[in-house]
Amino acid sequence: MFIGQRMDKLPVSLSLTTRRRLLLACGVLFASMTAAVAEPADEAAQWRVSGFGTLGLVYHDEDNFRFRRSIEQPDGVKNGTLGTGVDSSAGLQIDGQLNQDWSVMAQGVSRQRADGDWDPSLTWGFVKYAPNDDFVLRFGRLGMDLYLDGDSRHVGYTFTTVRPAPLIYGLIAFDTYDGAELSVRHDLGPGQSWLKVYGGRSRGDSALLSYYKLPRATTLGTTYEWSTHELMLSATLAQIHAREDDAFSSLASSLRSVGSTYGIAQASERADDIRGTSRIRFGGVAASWERGPYSLKGVVAWLDYQAFPDYHGWMSDYTAAYRIGKWKPFVSYSRSIIKAVDRPLALPSVAALAPLATRYQQVVGRLRDDEYTFGLGVRYELARNTALKFQLDHIKAKRSLMQLDDDGQQTRDSRANVFTVTLDYVF
């Protein structure tokens, strides 16, 4: 069962809550533009307040298809309606420079969350120690540095497309952690290399089959990056390990009970396969090149999810853009294939076992994915720090973990054209 309100519908009227949020976002946008004009910027500031936000509208007309950008979203945009909740968000940040070496930062973001709520959450909140250009230590609430846009995936203004590739960044549900991150820089050839190592207690939740809050888990990761001002190459390796994860303990109990009651050894075997732990391992390589009006980006990532029934997969995304004055047209292509380890279960055709059989198939198939997305769009610089974007995505999925049908289950054999307009701003 999906927990949360279905907030993406905008057929004729908006809910009071949504209207308030849109008004708030518009107010923040207006205030930010006013502040930008009136900024008395020639005084040094020890403290700086800044923010960002996105007003987004999504539309498609595909029956039995609900579009979402992330497995953190409990529901998607239904056909024939304007969805406001997929891309809309607002964030506020405060930075403080305590002295030459020490600084602090806190950032809160309001967006549609896995439990259906829009309450702001603390996405960053850390103390930073940087005694020189080659050494940075941060500790507190931090975000994982994944691929190219992973550490700023909620800030629409920072990337060219309306949203970072859902087939890659939409899978990231547990990307914040409470811990520490150490970065060391070294000059290498014409560029700089950064080695980043981080770890801590994982944070996050998701809405795959139902609301799932990550239990006590540990994040550990490393990123290596080499870059000049035009070219960036990076490699990422990370894991999130939960030593106690009872998400499917009730399924295991049911299987064990059926196994003993009906004498089905296979059911007992499947029950034994459901471990009380989970481990997500992922990694990837990414490259971006920007020169003059040209921008090229590519990410190839893999996923190894050790939680019943165990999944392996890979994802990729490529984007090319060319700036013509205030306009920046772009094309993108994403591909994702995630397969589950085969763990068959044959139950007798008994009415009493039908719910268990259905539940088992849902659990086994919850992360299976085979789809691609082709995108075409343009970014327009409406004003300084404000961008208007239009994007058309053609999605074709044999099986999708991201998109849902009207029953809230993952779609199969679907194809849809999704149109999105966003207004992104920072201040």
Place this chain on the structure above:
Amino acid sequence: MPRRSGSLVHAAAHAFGAACLLFSLAASATGLVVIAHPESGLVNLSRSQVIQYYTGRAKSAPGGEPVAMIDVEPARVRFYQALLGRDVAEIDAYWARLKFSGQTLPPMLVLTDEAALERVARQRNAIAYINEDKVDKRVRVVLKLDQ
């Protein structure tokens, strides 16, 4: 005759307008220079060093002292085009990513060349860029940018 004199007045007005336009274009086409405090220890900066500073990839002078970068609104577009060959909107998006991922803050923004001059004259570790013809003895030119 009145019509002729009117034409002459119009012609003179057009000529004056054209002269003003040329003058203003010439003024705006003045080269950009990067300036520092005379006692900052910075004598010359290479183009690549300025790129490092204005892309947030370096924050310290060769001696280890922190460097405070200043953006100057009237010349921002020309500066980033001359320095990096990129549209300033790309630079704004780039800095937004650095800022909102907690990596580093963008340069402080001032609205006039004079404000930049005052700032650099007052703050020993500050660098800024202004039109070359606005430079005075309070600051030192450490790099001249080709347009």
